[in-house]
Amino acid sequence: MTARGKDFVEELPGRHEEGWYAALIAKAELADYSPVRGCMVIRPYGFALWENMQALLDKRFKATGHRNAYFPIFVPESLLLREAEHVEGFSPQVAWVTEAGGEKLDERLAIRPTSEAIIGTMYSKWVQSWRDLPILINQWANVVRWEKRTMPFLRTTEFLWQEGHTAHRAADEAQEETMRMLEVYRDFVETELALPVIKGRKSEAEKFPGADATYTIEALMPGGRALQSGTSHFLGQNFARAFDISFQDLDGERRLAWTTSWGLSTRVIGATILEHGDDGGLVLPPRVAPVQVAILPIWGGKGADRGAVRDAAERLQRELSNTTRVEVDWSEEKQIGWKHNEWTLRGVPIRLELGPRDIASEQAILVRRDDPNIGRPEKRAVPWTSLAGTIGRTLEDAQSGLFKRALAAREAQTRISNTLDEFTQIMDGPRGFIRAHWCGAAVCEARIKEKTGATIRCLPLDEPAEEGTCIVDGRSSYARALFARAY
RNA sequence: CGGGGUGUAGCGCAGUCUGGUAGCGCGCUUCGUUCGGGACGAAGAGGCCGGAGGUUCAAGUCCUCUCACCCCGACCA
Numbered sequence A: 001m002t003a004r005g006k007d008f009v010e011e012l013p014g015r016h017e018e019g020w021y022a023a024l025i026a027k028a029e030l031a032d033y034s035p036v037r038g039c040m041v042i043r044p045y046g047f048a049l050w051e052n053m054q055a056l057l058d059k060r061f062k063a064t065g066h067r068n069a070y071f072p073i074f075v076p077e078s079l080l081l082r083e084a085e086h087v088e089g090f091s092p093q094v095a096w097v098t099e100a101g102g103e104k105l106d107e108r109l110a111i112r113p114t115s116e117a118i119i120g121t122m123y124s125k126w127v128q129s130w131r132d133l134p135i136l137i138n139q140w141a142n143v144v145r146w147e148k149r150t151m152p153f154l155r156t157t158e159f160l161w162q163e164g165h166t167a168h169r170a171a172d173e174a175q176e177e178t179m180r181m182l183e184v185y186r187d188f189v190e191t192e193l194a195l196p197v198i199k200g201r202k203s204e205a206e207k208f209p210g211a212d213a214t215y216t217i218e219a220l221m222p223g224g225r226a227l228q229s230g231t232s233h234f235l236g237q238n239f240a241r242a243f244d245i246s247f248q249d250l251d252g253e254r255r256l257a258w259t260t261s262w263g264l265s266t267r268v269i270g271a272t273i274l275e276h277g278d279d280g281g282l283v284l285p286p287r288v289a290p291v292q293v294a295i296l297p298i299w300g301g302k303g304a305d306r307g308a309v310r311d312a313a314e315r316l317q318r319e320l321s322n323t324t325r326v327e328v329d330w331s332e333e334k335q336i337g338w339k340h341n342e343w344t345l346r347g348v349p350i351r352l353e354l355g356p357r358d359i360a361s362e363q364a365i366l367v368r369r370d371d372p373n374i375g376r377p378e379k380r381a382v383p384w385t386s387l388a389g390t391i392g393r394t395l396e397d398a399q400s401g402l403f404k405r406a407l408a409a410r411e412a413q414t415r416i417s418n419t420l421d422e423f424t425q426i427m428d429g430p431r432g433f434i435r436a437h438w439c440g441a442a443v444c445e446a447r448i449k450e451k452t453g454a455t456i457r458c459l460p461l462d463e464p465a466e467e468g469t470c471i472v473d474g475r476s477s478y479a480r481a482l483f484a485r486a487y
Numbered sequence B: 001c002g003g004g005g006u007g008u009a010g011c012g013c014a015g016u017c018u019g020g021u022a023g024c025g026c027g028c029u030u031c032g033u034u035c036g037g038g039a040c041g042a043a044g045a046g047g048c049c050g051g052a053g054g055u056u057c058a059a060g061u062c063c064u065c066u067c068a069c070c071c072c073g074a075c076c077a
Helices: A003-011 A020-027 A044-063 A084-093 A116-126 A171-192 A238-243 A267-276 A306-320 A336-345 A356-361 A384-412 A420-428 A442-452
Strands: A031-033 A040-042 A074-076 A095-100 A103-111 A135-144 A158-168 A198-201 A213-220 A226-234 A246-248 A254-256 A258-265 A293-297 A326-328 A350-354 A363-368 A380-383 A414-416 A433-437 A455-460 A480-484
Touching: A020 A031, A020 A267, A040 A044, A044 A135, A044 A158, A044 A171, A044 A267, A074 A116, A084 A238, A116 A135, A116 A158, A116 A238, A116 A258, A158 A171, A171 A198, A171 A213, A171 A226, A171 A258, A213 A384, A213 A455, A213 A480, A226 A267, A238 A258, A258 A267, A267 A384, A293 A306, A293 A336, A306 A326, A306 A350, A306 A356, A306 A384, A336 A350, A350 A356, A350 A384, A356 A363, A363 A384, A380 A384, A384 A414, A420 A433, A420 A442, A442 A455
Parallel strands: A293 A326, A293 A350, A414 A433
Antiparallel strands: A031 A040, A074 A103, A095 A103, A135 A158, A158 A258, A198 A213, A198 A455, A213 A226, A226 A258, A246 A254, A350 A363, A363 A380, A433 A480, A455 A480
């Protein structure tokens, strides 16, 4: 690496250094801090990433029979108070509107921290007969939760997400829906974001306020901390009871509906950045990258034929744009080294260099962002005629490569522990996932959290049955729980 | 909300102890030379020193109060 190249890398803290994440978000222009505490501005490049994620997820929602709708951002206090556990869980985080139109409001309005209350109220009006069920609705929205400590994308006061809310005639149907959407999340996050996750059920202490059961997909970030990346809740009849979502069944009996809710937020953008990024900056999974291929024209020195380079770049852009998201860096002032670093920082999966020498031999130089050798990656000459095919295969290869790399990293950071002492040592050191026996008692869970900072991320669904004893009190356990410090 | 830290040009910082004309690097503008991994020269533009009050002939610097952000904890998608 040249001295200059090194200077560039030094501008960005190393992958495992303090400040890497925040500096990267700023430099790659994903987001910026706003004048509002804890709220960030998602900049066009970051928003394009979110739009790609939305499109891929929304397609899955539609394919599983859901439709989109939109509900108000304000929730009257009386509605929020209907479900006891729900209020208790969310009230410390709620922002209230108490005054509007120059007058104090008779009833204050919550800015939604989640929409079960307002949606449940509407479902109550819409459901009369068993024929009205199921209701399968999703909304893309913003919500506000007054967090004490914020971090771009991972935890912000206002964030964007989607929340699905469904109502069903029977418990098993709602339970199936809960699991179906959990699987949709797993598939989305693993396939599109290349983030390996573990599906599981939350413990009583960690479940959604008001739910009978909460299911989650948990990812492990490079720092050895877990990130809850999506949740699906089986709400039982709790909300149906609170909001009177009832219907007359086939047999003439009046019954309460069974409901579910599930959400995934812009937090996954943070997960994608953390998981795949490196010393050079962002590394975006090709399937969601706003720009998949960056064409970097090399204009050549004085007397070089810039027109020929321009024509070739235009031609390649036109051809490739049928199958990929291509952008040409048309700037003529910046030098090629600058451009390389810029597009590296932005995580674009493939860069194509196109200079006078390449024009002569009708080829382009292809460089992969996922090449671990950031400063001087492998450069491959590809003839124009086979470029589209090569790029298609390379993008797929990069996508699966990112997933495999992340999976291997997670496996390397997943440990089995049979004693609390050993558990504590791991949490004081490398952290990561720990699979340990737990008797199911909340006090034992709390004890582990107090001693190590780790919480039960989930009780993995595919965890094999295994007789063991709780690492805290020694009582019997029949499967290992998954522990980690959380983001 | 506790504990620690930082606010000075777009960004990164020095100057504050010991009060006396606002500095440096990068970036930006213009011109010229360069151009296959962050080029070079010349000339420029850009500041209510986070905010409010106070002390003083004089405040970036001292005092009081505030606000914001960052890091570490407790709370959380």
